[in-house]
Amino acid sequence: MIVGENLVKRFGDFEAVRGIDIRIERGESFGFLGPNGAGKSSTMRMIGCVSPVSSGSLRIFGLDPASHGAEIRARIGVVPQLDNLDTELKLIDNLVVYGRYFDIPRKECLRRSEELLDFVQLADRRNDIVETLSGGMKRRLTIARSLINQPELLLLDEPTTGLDPQARHILWDRLYRLKQQGVTLVLTTHYMDEAEQLCDRLVVMDGGRIVAEGAPRQLIVDHSSREVLELRFPAGTNADFESALADIGDRREVLPDRVLIYGHDGDELLRLVHARDLHPESALVRRSTLEDVFLRLTGRSLVE
Amino acid sequence: MSTLPSVRVWESHLYVMRRIWKTDVLLNLLQPVLFILGMGLGVGSLVDRRVESASTLGDVPYLTFLGPGLMATTAMMIGAFEALWPLLGGFKWGGSFEAMAATELTPQQVVRGEVLWWTTRCGISVLGVAVVLLCIPETRSIGIVWAVPVATACGVAFAALTGSWTSTREFDNSFSNISRLVITPLFLFGGAFYPVSSLPDAIEPIAYVTPLWHAVELCRDLSLHRAGWGESLVHVSVLVGFIVVGWIMCQRNFAKRLHR
Numbered sequence: 001m002i003v004g005e006n007l008v009k010r011f012g013d014f015e016a017v018r019g020i021d022i023r024i025e026r027g028e029s030f031g032f033l034g035p036n037g038a039g040k041s042s043t044m045r046m047i048g049c050v051s052p053v054s055s056g057s058l059r060i061f062g063l064d065p066a067s068h069g070a071e072i073r074a075r076i077g078v079v080p081q082l083d084n085l086d087t088e089l090k091l092i093d094n095l096v097v098y099g100r101y102f103d104i105p106r107k108e109c110l111r112r113s114e115e116l117l118d119f120v121q122l123a124d125r126r127n128d129i130v131e132t133l134s135g136g137m138k139r140r141l142t143i144a145r146s147l148i149n150q151p152e153l154l155l156l157d158e159p160t161t162g163l164d165p166q167a168r169h170i171l172w173d174r175l176y177r178l179k180q181q182g183v184t185l186v187l188t189t190h191y192m193d194e195a196e197q198l199c200d201r202l203v204v205m206d207g208g209r210i211v212a213e214g215a216p217r218q219l220i221v222d223h224s225s226r227e228v229l230e231l232r233f234p235a236g237t238n239a240d241f242e243s244a245l246a247d248i249g250d251r252r253e254v255l256p257d258r259v260l261i262y263g264h265d266g267d268e269l270l271r272l273v274h275a276r277d278l279h280p281e282s283a284l285v286r287r288s289t290l291e292d293v294f295l296r297l298t299g300r301s302l303v304e
Numbered sequence: 305m306s307t308l309p310s311v312r313v314w315e316s317h318l319y320v321m322r323r324i325w326k327t328d329v330l331l332n333l334l335q336p337v338l339f340i341l342g343m344g345l346g347v348g349s350l351v352d353r354r355v356e357s358a359s360t361l362g363d364v365p366y367l368t369f370l371g372p373g374l375m376a377t378t379a380m381m382i383g384a385f386e387a388l389w390p391l392l393g394g395f396k397w398g399g400s401f402e403a404m405a406a407t408e409l410t411p412q413q414v415v416r417g418e419v420l421w422w423t424t425r426c427g428i429s430v431l432g433v434a435v436v437l438l439c440i441p442e443t444r445s446i447g448i449v450w451a452v453p454v455a456t457a458c459g460v461a462f463a464a465l466t467g468s469w470t471s472t473r474e475f476d477n478s479f480s481n482i483s484r485l486v487i488t489p490l491f492l493f494g495g496a497f498y499p500v501s502s503l504p505d506a507i508e509p510i511a512y513v514t515p516l517w518h519a520v521e522l523c524r525d526l527s528l529h530r531a532g533w534g535e536s537l538v539h540v541s542v543l544v545g546f547i548v549v550g551w552i553m554c555q556r557n558f559a560k561r562l563h564r
């Protein structure tokens with residue numbers, strides 16, 4: 001459905017995307033993960049046919065964006081990183097106007113819009129001006145809008161940023177339903193749990209390159225241990241304990257606010273720590289997540 | 305039944321206008337009406353007393369001379385301003401152009417829709433002025449009706465030229481200078497208030513290269529029933545020429561901006 005080979009995006013002489021290969025199948029849900037500036041949005045915009053490819057090749061539905069941009073865009077839905085709703089218009093008019101861009105007859109636009117407002121649970125705000133919505137509600141409206149042309153492919157750039165936990169879970173559920181209907185989902189996110197929940201497969205990007213690729217579970221198996229022990233020492237003293245902990249576990253990460261120790265059995269790791277007469281302020285044993293994969297691959301944490 | 309892409313872009317403006325058009329049209333009428341009253345009656349009473357002035361004006365009362373030109377100046381203001389802040393707003397974050405660009409619309413179609421919108425916007429304001437002029441005995445003339453499309457074209461030319469510049473801007477900090485350094489001088493020196501031949505010879509030619517002077521002249525000639533074919537053709541060609549140039553530059557700049 002989407003095939004990119006050696007994709008490069010340049011802004012002047014700065015390379016935002018530095019030769020990535022991607023292959024996304026129909027019906028799949030695919031994620032881009034990475035820190036700020038990794039090149040996720042730049043890649044999404046190339047796929048959305050609003051940003052010409054600097055070099056490499058890209059095919060969407062087997063078509064070339066350079067020559068068939070409009071045709072491709074007609075079949076995809078886009079949720080940009082920043083909402084670009086018409087804030088002076090009513091919710092319902094926002095959807096209808098957007099639907100008209102796709103040449104959907106006004107009556108049909110109206111029918112679909114009512115349905116979509118229901119879908120994102122904003123039906124009761126139908127006649128309000130968008131300006132009066134909260135940030136999370138605007139986000140939901142943008143998502144509803146992206147579905148007006150019944151897209152085969154949905155591009156979501158950080159869809160749940162700014163949503164409260166409840167709204168996030170509702171959205172995950174909605175996206176899951178779309179996926180079941182056969183819609184291909186491509187999304188970027190900073191949230192590990194989101195990626196684990198939604199993505200069949202994902203790539204981790206850093207500095208314009210892909211540093212890892214695979215199913216979320218597989219990435220965790222490949223790049224992290226089964227469990228993690230999180231220790232917090234008094235503020236500013238984490239580094240002092242580095243040498244004392246040096247041979248515990250498979251691997252350690254010292255972060256500004258905590259120390260992570262990776263190993264097969266977290267409780268066993270904690271016993272070893274206590275045996276050395278070290279007394280962290282708090283200790284937590286948890287399973288490894290994509291966050292740990294990311295830390296391992298880039299040496300940086302994902303959400304700064 | 306499919307609708308032309310440019311018409312769909314144009315429709316989106318109607319949704320916004322639908323809520324504010326009444327006050328908008330009235331406010332846009334205010335300026336020309338004030339000038340008709342203030343200049344037409346006030347200055348007119350001075351000018352009309354002098355025999356030499358009458359011949360410079362083409363043997364008509366000052367109000368008759370002034371009225372048709374105000375159609376063109378109004379269109380210029382509306383067109384230019386529509387292509388400043390509202391246009392930039394379409395490009396900045398939260399902008400509607402960005403939303404359009406993600407759909408099946410192409411930047412070319414977006415520009416076409418904007419041109420259509422500018423035509424509508426300027427046309428409505430010009431019609432408003434025309435109605436006022438038709439109500440005043442001194443300015444009443446069937447030629448006012450023919451002047452409506454001419455003045456509208458003047459507005460579109462200014463919108464297209466201004467828009468091609470605005471679409472390369474990131475910030476609006478130089479916008480008020482455009483109005484101070486370009487629009488206001490043109491308004492004063494473009495020939496609406498007196499024949500440009502009364503200006504010093506050094507400044508006079510400047511008027512000839514602006515769309516405004518051509519529109520003012522043609523509107524006036526039409527309303528005074530003294531438009532010759534040759535001159536009219538020149539005026540129309542200049543207006544159309546400016547629209548085409550502005551339009552092409554808009555297409556190039558919109559494409560660069562929306563697909564980068």
Ligand SMILES: Nc1ncnc2c1ncn2[C@@H]1O[C@H](COP(=O)(O)OP(=O)(O)OP(=O)(O)O)[C@@H](O)[C@H]1O
Pocket residue numbers: 011014015016034035036037038039040041042043081564
């Ligand atoms: N229009 C542009 N002109 C110049 N540089 C740009 C432009 N858009 C993006 N960049 C640069 O490209 C790099 C990648 O940006 P991009 O928006 O793709 O990152 P991202 O992974 O989406 O980050 P975030 O998580 O912050 O959204 C950044 O260094 C950014 O400054």
Ligand SMILES: [Mg+2]
Pocket residue numbers: 040041042081157
């Ligand atoms: Mg981004």
